[in-house]
Amino acid sequence: MKKTRGRPPSGGREEILKATLDVLRERGIARLTTREVAERAGVSEGSIFYHFVDRPGLLKAVFENSLDGMKNLTSAAYASNDIRTTLNTFAKVIADFLDSGLDVLIAAQADAELRGVVVDFLVGNDYGPHRGIAGIGHYLAEQQAAGVIRSDIDPKIISYLIVSDAFQRAAQPKLFGQRKGVPGQDAFFTALMTLIAPVD
Amino acid sequence: MKKTRGRPPSGGREEILKATLDVLRERGIARLTTREVAERAGVSEGSIFYHFVDRPGLLKAVFENSLDGMKNLTSAAYASNDIRTTLNTFAKVIADFLDSGLDVLIAAQADAELRGVVVDFLVGNDYGPHRGIAGIGHYLAEQQAAGVIRSDIDPKIISYLIVSDAFQRAAQPKLFGQRKGVPGQDAFFTALMTLIAPVD
DNA sequence: GTCTATAGGTTGATAGAC
DNA sequence: GTCTATCAACCTATAGAC
Numbered sequence: 503m504k505k506t507r508g509r510p511p512s513g514g515r516e517e518i519l520k521a522t523l524d525v526l527r528e529r530g531i532a533r534l535t536t537r538e539v540a541e542r543a544g545v546s547e548g549s550i551f552y553h554f555v556d557r558p559g560l561l562k563a564v565f566e567n568s569l570d571g572m573k574n575l576t577s578a579a580y581a582s583n584d585i586r587t588t589l590n591t592f593a594k595v596i597a598d599f600l601d602s603g604l605d606v607l608i609a610a611q612a613d614a615e616l617r618g619v620v621v622d623f624l625v626g627n628d629y630g631p632h633r634g635i636a637g638i639g640h641y642l643a644e645q646q647a648a649g650v651i652r653s654d655i656d657p658k659i660i661s662y663l664i665v666s667d668a669f670q671r672a673a674q675p676k677l678f679g680q681r682k683g684v685p686g687q688d689a690f691f692t693a694l695m696t697l698i699a700p701v702d
Numbered sequence: 703m704k705k706t707r708g709r710p711p712s713g714g715r716e717e718i719l720k721a722t723l724d725v726l727r728e729r730g731i732a733r734l735t736t737r738e739v740a741e742r743a744g745v746s747e748g749s750i751f752y753h754f755v756d757r758p759g760l761l762k763a764v765f766e767n768s769l770d771g772m773k774n775l776t777s778a779a780y781a782s783n784d785i786r787t788t789l790n791t792f793a794k795v796i797a798d799f800l801d802s803g804l805d806v807l808i809a810a811q812a813d814a815e816l817r818g819v820v821v822d823f824l825v826g827n828d829y830g831p832h833r834g835i836a837g838i839g840h841y842l843a844e845q846q847a848a849g850v851i852r853s854d855i856d857p858k859i860i861s862y863l864i865v866s867d868a869f870q871r872a873a874q875p876k877l878f879g880q881r882k883g884v885p886g887q888d889a890f891f892t893a894l895m896t897l898i899a900p901v902d
Numbered sequence: 903g904t905c906t907a908t909a910g911g912t913t914g915a916t917a918g919a920c
Numbered sequence: 921g922t923c924t925a926t927c928a929a930c931c932t933a934t935a936g937a938c
Binding site: 635654677678702 | 728729730731732733804805807808809811812813814816817820821824825829830831832833834835836854855856858859862863865866867869870873874876877878879880882883884885889890893896897898901902
């Protein structure tokens with residue numbers, strides 16, 4: 503059996519994908535032309551159409567590439583025995599994904615057809631925030647059973663608060679251009695730990 | 703003194719703005735052409751350029767129009783004596799804005815230049831989530847002083863949780879196409895009330 | 903202020919050689 | 921698989937009449 507599955511990397515294809523994402527983030531999807539992508543990737547326009555058929559095909563490939571990072575959202579390893587440290591690790595995994603994943607999700611909204619393609623992909627793979635929420639929720643349920651966090655709250659809600667925080671933290675600077683009003687991550691987690699601590 | 707300030711409404715201008723927002727939300731900004739806007743508004747393309755100079759000018763006008771709804775985020779009236787009811791009212795004001803405001807903020811990301819225009823507008827008017835957070839935070843601080851909510855938490859954090867929830871609730875269906883994982887608003891507020899209740 | 907007609911520029915996509 | 925050259929379509933913007 504060969505070591506690499508599928509096409510042998512001649513470089514061109516990957517360079518195109520990378521260049522596309524770069525242009526997407528810098529110029530915005532409305533300014534993304536196959537011409538500029540070709541220049542940045544160091545290939546001709548013809549190559550782009552050879553590999554991806556058409557512009558939507560190129561974008562679809564880039565989108566699915568970035569969005570596949572969402573599969574990691576369920577299975578973040580438990581980092582330590584400390585709750586806060588573990589929750590922080592979960593949050594970091596989500597934040598890492600959102601940094602580039604959000605750009606793609608937002609870009610897709612610029613075109614109704616791309617919107618549909620992305621949604622189909624997400625739904626088809628069952629990708630979405632609920633995966634992160636479920637993963638953290640499972641961990642928190644264990645902690646609750648162990649009596650480490652208060653018992654009068656649905657762990658899913660706590661989990662949702664953590665995911666929402668990560669989402670807000672990632673999305674706000676992108677959409678509003680500033681981070682005003684968002685508490686530091688430390689302040690957030692400190693408050694959260696206080697809120698979910700067992701009540702006497 | 704005349705009753706109406708500024709230009710007498712001949713209708714055309716407003717129709718164009720409305721049609722533009724409609725096309726923006728339906729087709730996406732990348733598919734928004736002056737041609738289709740003109741058709742929908744029932745005017746000629748020439749009229750669009752007469753009123754808004756160029757395409758970016760048209761979009762800028764639409765953006766600022768929608769984003770100005772953000773000024774209401776600070777001053778939501780206190781609805782009742784009940785905390786939960788009042789917080790729900792705050793949340794509703796934010797949700798109402800986000801429903802259309804988010805579409806505009808997201809659309810602007812499709813073009814680096816528009817991105818800049820919008821950010822300048824937001825920063826220049828000090829618009830952003832922090833306004834909602836500050837408004838609710840002020841109310842919560844009063845409640846805390848009155849002993850109705852626990853005293854060991856910064857009210858700003860609670861306020862941030864509420865705004866984040868509203869944001870997640872509005873953004874997720876737009877970006878992911880589904881609402882999976884988001885708890886119902888009632889469940890969220892019920893949990894929140896439990897979390898912020900005074901501890902013995 | 904609004905229209906019609908059209909110019910001018912850009913862009914996605916194809917054809918065919920290598 | 922990659923390139924060059926080119927086309928056809930589309931869209932923004934302008935000019936000038938009403």
